[in-house]
Amino acid sequence: MSWTENDVPAQHGRVAVVTGANTGLGFETARVLASKGAEVVLAVRDTGKGEQAARRITAATPGATVRVQHLDLGSLDSVRTAAEELRAGTDRIDLLVNNAGVMYPPKQSTADGFELQFGTNHLGHFAWTAQVLDLLLGVPGSRVVTVASIAHDIRAAIHFDDLQWERSYDRVAAYGQSKLANLMFHYELSRRLQSRGAAGADGATVAVAAHPGIADTELVRHLPKVLQKAQVVAPMFSHDAQHGALPQVRAATDPGVLGGQYYGPDGRGERRGAPRVVTSSEQSYDLAAQQRLWSVSEELTGVRFPV
Numbered sequence: 001m002s003w004t005e006n007d008v009p010a011q012h013g014r015v016a017v018v019t020g021a022n023t024g025l026g027f028e029t030a031r032v033l034a035s036k037g038a039e040v041v042l043a044v045r046d047t048g049k050g051e052q053a054a055r056r057i058t059a060a061t062p063g064a065t066v067r068v069q070h071l072d073l074g075s076l077d078s079v080r081t082a083a084e085e086l087r088a089g090t091d092r093i094d095l096l097v098n099n100a101g102v103m104y105p106p107k108q109s110t111a112d113g114f115e116l117q118f119g120t121n122h123l124g125h126f127a128w129t130a131q132v133l134d135l136l137l138g139v140p141g142s143r144v145v146t147v148a149s150i151a152h153d154i155r156a157a158i159h160f161d162d163l164q165w166e167r168s169y170d171r172v173a174a175y176g177q178s179k180l181a182n183l184m185f186h187y188e189l190s191r192r193l194q195s196r197g198a199a200g201a202d203g204a205t206v207a208v209a210a211h212p213g214i215a216d217t218e219l220v221r222h223l224p225k226v227l228q229k230a231q232v233v234a235p236m237f238s239h240d241a242q243h244g245a246l247p248q249v250r251a252a253t254d255p256g257v258l259g260g261q262y263y264g265p266d267g268r269g270e271r272r273g274a275p276r277v278v279t280s281s282e283q284s285y286d287l288a289a290q291q292r293l294w295s296v297s298e299e300l301t302g303v304r305f306p307v
Contacts, residue, residue, distance in 0.1 A: 002274035005032045005246065008253045012037035015093050016252070017086065017132070019071060019125070020100025022049040024217030025147065028245035029097055029252070031057050034064040036253075038095070043071040043082065045100075073100055073124025074110035076301060083131035093135040095252045097145045098125040101178075107169040114300070115164040117171075121178035123301055126185055130303040133205075137196070137306065140203035144193075145251045146186040148211045148262070150270055152179040153281035158293055183209060183262070183280050184290040185297070190260040192307040206259030208251040209280075213265035213272045215244025239265070239272040247275040 016033045020026040021042035034040045034057050044050035050068035058064050069086055072078035101121045110119035129144060136142040156176025159165075165174050190207035216238055247263040257263075262280055267273030283289070298304060 003246065003250055003254070003276075004274070005249060008032055008036050008249060009255065010037055011253065014038045014095060015041070015090055016095035016097065017041040017043055017069075017093055018095075018097040018099055019043045019073065019128070022046060022053040024241045025212055025215060025245045025248065026097070026099040027053050027056075028242050029099060029249055030066070031060065032245070032249050033095070033252070034058075034066055035061045039065040039067075041067055041069050041086065041090075043069045043086075043100075045070070045072045045074075071100075071128070072111075073120045073128065074112075074116065076112050076124075076127055078111075079124060079127045080131065083128065086132060087135065090135065092139050093132060094139055094142050095145065096129065096132065096136060096143070097147070097248060097252055098129065098182075099145075099147045099248065100125075101147070103151075103175050104171045106171070107165070109164075113164070115169075115174060117174045117178040118163060118165075118181065121175075122181035122185065123297060125182070126297045127301040127303045129189070130301075130305045134306050136205045139205065142205040143252055143257070144189060144205070144207045145248055146182050146189075146207065146209045147248050148182045148186070148209050148280070149175075149179040150211055150213065150264070151176050152183050152211075152284060156180045156281075157283070158184070158289055160292065160296065163296070180281070180284060181293060181297075183284040184286075184293050186262075187260065187285065188290040188294050189305075189307075192305065194259055196307065204259075206257070208257055208259065208261055208263070210247035210251040210263040210275070211270070211278075212244035212247060213267070213270050214238040215241055217241045217244065237271050243272065250275040 021030040054066040071082040108116040155173040186209040264278040265273035266276045
């Protein structure tokens with residue numbers, strides 16, 4: 001039986017923070033959570049678009065509680081400020097959905113000098129999670145959801161000798177590295193959280209990951225034009241943002257989810273379909289690489305986790 005947003009249980013009394021929630025997968029995730037009664041924080045770089053998204057959600061669900069929080073994952077100063085502002089407005093988080101990301105841009109750097117994809121998709125979320133995680137710890141049923149991609153296994157590796165692509169730049173391989181890093185972060189975080197209690201069995205905070213398959217969102221704007229066109233006209237290979245968001249929505253809300261799991265579409269190649277538990281690439285499970293990446297990420301961002 002296919003899992004849909006109709007299967008999402010009531011979320012009343014829960015606080016959900018979704019990064020990149022002004023459009024695409026993040027917007028659809030925020031929309032569903034708000035429609036089920038959660039108080040939703042749209043953590044976005046463009047607050048103007050965030051306010052527009054909030055109005056769309058409240059128009060669809062009158063009475064929904066939605067607010068906008070500025071967050072630029074490409075700036076560690078912005079991440080610190082956003083964490084402080086969020087903390088001032090709430091004393092708990094039930095669901096942290098790390099959804100925002102960039103894909104295949106020309107070579108660019110973040111405000112802190114990191115390669116844009118690695119700096120935003122991985123290091124930004126790494127620092128963000130570290131600085132708000134204590135708001136989840138101790139909250140029964142709380143979850144950190146990391147959004148990865150099938151691209152974590154496409155020309156992907158963690159280039160510890162050149163994480164910032166200073167020697168040469170391959171936008172596809174750089175994106176693959178950032179999404180592989182997302183999964184390695186997820187697995188290491190899951191282990192650390194599980195050391196505080198059983199994997200979801202006693203209401204402890206858990207880490208879960210998800211990927212959308214191939215979804216038609218604004219994320220494809222840096223693809224070559226021919227591939228953007230193919231993305232839209234080939235529905236047998238992709239699905240829309242509403243369906244693409246279901247794996248992360250299930251990861252965030254399904255009562256049966258366990259820490260350390262990874263959700264994706266059930267169709268051929270995991271490109272589209274209903275959400276189910278899937279497996280990631282062999283190298284994503286490399287324990288030594290996960291721990292090395294964690295240490296390097298702490299050094300680069302200057303943060304430390306409370307687990």
